[in-house]
Amino acid sequence: MPTRLPPPEPAAAPRRRRKEARPQELLQAALELFVEKGFAAARSEEVAARAGVSKGTLYRYFPSKAELFKAVVRQNLSALIAEGQQLADRFDGPSDELLRRLLRAWWLRVGSTAAGGIFKIIVAEVRNFPELAQFYADEVQVPADRLIAGTLQRAIRRGEFRAVPVAEATLALIAPMLFLALHRHSVGACPAAAKGMDALAVLETHLALVLDGLRAAPARAGAVRTRAPGPRTPARIA
Amino acid sequence: MPTRLPPPEPAAAPRRRRKEARPQELLQAALELFVEKGFAAARSEEVAARAGVSKGTLYRYFPSKAELFKAVVRQNLSALIAEGQQLADRFDGPSDELLRRLLRAWWLRVGSTAAGGIFKIIVAEVRNFPELAQFYADEVQVPADRLIAGTLQRAIRRGEFRAVPVAEATLALIAPMLFLALHRHSVGACPAAAKGMDALAVLETHLALVLDGLRAAPARAGAVRTRAPGPRTPARIA
Amino acid sequence: MPTRLPPPEPAAAPRRRRKEARPQELLQAALELFVEKGFAAARSEEVAARAGVSKGTLYRYFPSKAELFKAVVRQNLSALIAEGQQLADRFDGPSDELLRRLLRAWWLRVGSTAAGGIFKIIVAEVRNFPELAQFYADEVQVPADRLIAGTLQRAIRRGEFRAVPVAEATLALIAPMLFLALHRHSVGACPAAAKGMDALAVLETHLALVLDGLRAAPARAGAVRTRAPGPRTPARIA
């Protein structure tokens, strides 16, 4: 649970200690505010105010709003992906176990926290800020995709999963988790649309279903077709 | 079917027709632009320009940007939901067939078209525009939920589906579709992150897996647990 | 003498007429303010206010402060240079007469008016705004130099002037005029340093001296050496 920042604490914290903690405090405030309002709508000044400093101070630490956002992304997503990749590299148990671990860790540390809101921002504003689009692709999308798709391929290679199309399966695997994260920070955060729901329950249901469907065993053959025979509409994801 | 706006002076269409077609053209232009840029970032003037009229004219038809957006939502989502509800009300075949029809229609007419971008806008900006949040909840969320959740309940009542928690299952059912729609209009539209993928393939895979998992039959009992026994983290969707 | 703009004149001028006069009024206000404060220090809002409109209106007509400045330069300098070039092209009297006409016209229409202040701005800020530097070089410096240097060469070709180094002579010719223009808008405009002086007297003195010195006749040979024999310090103008 993201702990609230303590109030300014006028004299308690000596200058020196404050200064070292500043970037952290600013990043935390920025994460919160970006998630609440989005990148464009979040005002730098409010980020600063929430971290208990003035506008000018924010700019001492981060040269622009865009760089501030990048720092938020790095702090909250990059580390986790790197850890996941390390785990995957040395893991030698069954692949579905690896997948479960990766996805659960993601949910616990990202999806269910404020960091999950970053995806809302990306989804919402990537088209308006090409610089951020590129950054996100390089810093998050590519490594994360390599991690999950790589794990699926490992599973297929080891005969644990059927030979499914990897890109599509990757998306099907993570879509509900991302969607839940998105939801929590948008409609789910609105009084108007509030509707209590157990996110973890949804996720577990989803995971159970999908991992089950991926399994190599020929159980109930034909019941699950990887590729539907329907009309080939050209609905390609750009 | 969404057609491109004609260039400023289409000799074919006499002035009379243009005038009557105005609202349509404005709505179409607004849909496109809102989806491209988002609600806040789309400029009224550009909407007007894209519809071939002036800013002032736009305001003659819609009293504010917010009302324009509402009209876009009504035109593109409300009608489909109503149709779906009508279908559900008089349908008496198997429930999974009904669900397939509803979801396929949604994909064909919303998810795979510009209208699907409305969800991106909602996800991104509800929190910044409470008025829109309320409107969306009333106009889309509640009726759509009633339609899908109602169908699930019908299926359970008729013994076609197992007794799953309806709210969670509804979400798990629609999440990947919404997610794909979102994706198409955000990361998927960015050159930086372009990655060809067959959306329909993802959807069919997903539908097959999930509907399969929902079925009442005791097939491979235990393989799919509706509720995971793991630690009950309080990760409730707000 | 630059006539002051009339006060806003609330109802007298109909919307339409105002609109057509706007760019002119804005350019006039911009010229005045740029000359008073310099490019960087002049505030867009004050330019607008001086033209009797609001900040936003200024930006309807000129997309940025830099473009506004360019428009001011074009209006006040480019036209005169072009006229001068035309005169030179069809002039067939004695070259010193041509030079006198060119320089007097410059003084009357630029040097002695607010437009002369543009040189102050260029001198002061060209290094801080490379975009303006390039613009000025292309739009003013090169054509003006061609005009004057060309005239000197014509004079030399026709045997009217001695074979002086053209570039240096061009500078020596215009330096005092530019300097006077500069002076009028800087130190000369300060109460602290006010010192009445007859600009035209200075100029005529200068012209007389220099044109006299340039003449081809061998009068008092040696009295005026084009190039001093002193130690060749490498004091080259960059």
Place this chain on the structure above:
Amino acid sequence: MPTRLPPPEPAAAPRRRRKEARPQELLQAALELFVEKGFAAARSEEVAARAGVSKGTLYRYFPSKAELFKAVVRQNLSALIAEGQQLADRFDGPSDELLRRLLRAWWLRVGSTAAGGIFKIIVAEVRNFPELAQFYADEVQVPADRLIAGTLQRAIRRGEFRAVPVAEATLALIAPMLFLALHRHSVGACPAAAKGMDALAVLETHLALVLDGLRAAPARAGAVRTRAPGPRTPARIA
């Protein structure tokens, strides 16, 4: 002699010397930066950085940016003027020789060095900083004018020069030199407008011409009129 600042840690200079040299280094850095960017646009922090100290230290030595600038002016201009005045006071050779010495010294020690850039600053920014205007008038303009005008009067009194209007002649005398100094630090420093030219050649040409014209001898009477008989336009230098 202006030497480049040493890099941050010059082993050769012990801490002691550094400390004593501080004001010098700061003044040198300030001169360079003021000349490059102008008074308003030069950032205090960059001055400090260029002198190898921190912002705070700069403020320890000079209480404000304006005072720093004044110190730069005093160091670079006042001394030379005082020297010139001393020379003039005890000089008893021909006046044109005195003038040549004064102007050449000025060019060698000011016009051709970074100090010459101070005039660019004055020209550009006096109007925006009345405090500096007053300071400059008192500290530079008045004494310098007294020196040159005094010398002219001496020459006239001694019958060496004709009875020219002193103020105008003073200006005509120094204008090209100032102009060249200005030029070197503005347009001349811009790659866009670079045009090699021999500054000293221009100056010598000018000096030769003007001193020649001033001479008392009735040489070629009428060729050089001190005051043109043309229409008396009221083009007075403010």
Place this chain on the structure above:
DNA sequence: AATGAATGAGATTTCATTCAT
């Protein structure tokens, strides 16, 4: 004495909305 963290006024530019023509 020296540092550099902090401040906050201020500058350019954007855009929803109004309303005279």
Place this chain on the structure above:
DNA sequence: GATGAATGAAATCTCATTCAT
């Protein structure tokens, strides 16, 4: 009815100056 000129509230970012350490 249609137009587009005009407004002015914001929002990002800069920098001289102060002062705790």
